[in-house]
Amino acid sequence: MAAPTTDVGTPDSRTYTERRAWLHEYFDRTAAAAWATLTSDSQVSWVRRTVREGRERMRHTLSGFFPDDLTGMRVLDAGCGTGVQAVELARRGANVVAIDLSPTLVGLAETRSAGKFDRGTIEWRSGDMLDPQLGTFDYVVAMDSLIHYRMTDMLDAYAALGARTRVGMAVTFAPWTPLLATVRGVGTLFPRGDRAPAIEPVPMGPLLRGIARDPRLAPWAAQRTHRVESGFYTSQALELCRRDPMGAAS
Ligand SMILES: C[S@@+](CC[C@H](N)C(=O)[O-])C[C@H]1O[C@@H](n2cnc3c(N)ncnc32)[C@H](O)[C@@H]1O
Numbered sequence: 001m002a003a004p005t006t007d008v009g010t011p012d013s014r015t016y017t018e019r020r021a022w023l024h025e026y027f028d029r030t031a032a033a034a035w036a037t038l039t040s041d042s043q044v045s046w047v048r049r050t051v052r053e054g055r056e057r058m059r060h061t062l063s064g065f066f067p068d069d070l071t072g073m074r075v076l077d078a079g080c081g082t083g084v085q086a087v088e089l090a091r092r093g094a095n096v097v098a099i100d101l102s103p104t105l106v107g108l109a110e111t112r113s114a115g116k117f118d119r120g121t122i123e124w125r126s127g128d129m130l131d132p133q134l135g136t137f138d139y140v141v142a143m144d145s146l147i148h149y150r151m152t153d154m155l156d157a158y159a160a161l162g163a164r165t166r167v168g169m170a171v172t173f174a175p176w177t178p179l180l181a182t183v184r185g186v187g188t189l190f191p192r193g194d195r196a197p198a199i200e201p202v203p204m205g206p207l208l209r210g211i212a213r214d215p216r217l218a219p220w221a222a223q224r225t226h227r228v229e230s231g232f233y234t235s236q237a238l239e240l241c242r243r244d245p246m247g248a249a250s
Helices: 012-031 032-038 046-063 084-091 104-112 151-162 179-182 187-188 204-212
Strands: 075-076 096-098 121-126 135-143 165-173 219-229 233-242
Touching: 012 032, 012 104, 012 151, 032 046, 032 104, 046 084, 046 165, 046 219, 046 233, 084 096, 084 104, 096 104, 104 121, 104 219, 135 151, 151 165, 151 204, 151 233, 179 233, 204 219, 204 233
Parallel strands: 075 096, 075 135, 096 121, 135 165
Antiparallel strands: 165 233, 219 233
């Protein structure tokens, strides 16, 4: 089987490592309970209900970028949170590696996933989604897990993931909108002491130009894109396809 040839390691920029440490602390401690509730069926406020609805639409949008039948495909759920997307992909036959910085959320995801899929597999891991030791993949999904990083770090992450991915990636970014620029995202949804790390709003034009101009991303083409807006939730899906897809992962 052909393996991706370009070796792009984990970005080691200071902004990436600082944000990653901050996100680890936030998602593993400060907001773990809030995320557990948001991603469950329990009753939440109207504002959080709009976020939940938006996130559900986004999840469908991203998984719609992949084939219905993922039997035997190796798929990375990069920043899996409480694992809903990983379960959906496994149900479609994928062998999923689901990784998140937060061991607390990964533990919850694993517990919640029990008995929810009877095809595919899920390997639950805590750590950095860009760890080269995770190996190679057919597809990667990163739902709202890169939205706190700067655009240059996002491009580094796309390059690092892309170097290990054979067919397609489905990612999101926080599109620059007047609302997002003002409130800077889900931080407004949580009580003051529970404030989320800032989201980095990214204008679509410069991001797409950044992808097109980045030599590390030359094998990749930006394809479908779709914005989901639901109350306080705004996120933009982006499909990246390898121009010359490689053979399936073994
Ligand atoms: C907004 S939550 C979304 C979780 C999940 N994708 C979902 O949509 O439900 C973002 C998640 O990305 C994770 N994350 C952020 N940076 C990461 C990194 N470098 N490696 C692994 N996980 C990361 C966070 O720990 C957090 O759980």
